[in-house]
Amino acid sequence: MNDIKRMTRQRKKILEVIKNTNNHPKADWVYDQVKKEIPNISLGTIYRNLNYLVKKEKIKKLNFGSSSSRYEGNSGLHYHFRCKECGKLFNINIDIGNLKSINKIKKESKFDIGYHRLEFYGICSDCK
Amino acid sequence: MNDIKRMTRQRKKILEVIKNTNNHPKADWVYDQVKKEIPNISLGTIYRNLNYLVKKEKIKKLNFGSSSSRYEGNSGLHYHFRCKECGKLFNINIDIGNLKSINKIKKESKFDIGYHRLEFYGICSDCK
């Protein structure tokens, strides 16, 4: 059950707009674009469809986990694992050696990269 | 100028609470904890101090970039680079070979990892 149920004008256009840009638009930009063709479309429809298309894996949502921020005092080097089921966040401790390939990306990139963040996703042992 | 200006009771307790947990608490959890000792503290103070402590690099904020979500239709394998200055998001294309060490982490982890996300930060060429 990963298929689109009804391809309405609105849904079609929203998907088209996102597929045809190389930027990583926010909802309100998509809204502006779609409105050019469907002037009376509502923001609610944009959000409903974005969520729908993400669920159907037609597009990706580019932010991490839940809406509210989390804080941490642990200043040691580590990454995080987030459980998709319960949303809990765990630390993953690795040794520096494992970072080689990431350092390579940093050096070879045309961007001036200061730091990076790496997060893993899955199901934690409690939820399994 | 990276030092704390005034160490109020509130600020001290907030920092202590975050330093003394291995979880990755949200603001409202910190609020609940601190309230046990300072019952009339306000949520606004919690947020102001969390932001302050992040700016002073005493703690870390564990979420990415801006508050609103971004979407993308590009289903190819790539990571992202975010400019700290203008907030723009760029793609970073790498070849699969570079992922070895990440795959190693996945295999060796005690967690059941499905996928991962990697994001790089710095200043983009336009902002420099």
Added chain:
DNA sequence: GTAATTGCAAACGGTTTGCGATCTC
């Protein structure tokens, strides 16, 4: 004493949702 910080409450911004009307299959 003075500037930083607080508590309070209102405002904000992005997102979600309930509803009756409309559209797709």
Added chain:
DNA sequence: GAGATCGCAAACCGTTTGCAATTAC
């Protein structure tokens, strides 16, 4: 025709902010 989806507007929720009172240095 039936159920999915829409437009609209109100509600939601995490976070920020203005202000007068208080506090740390």
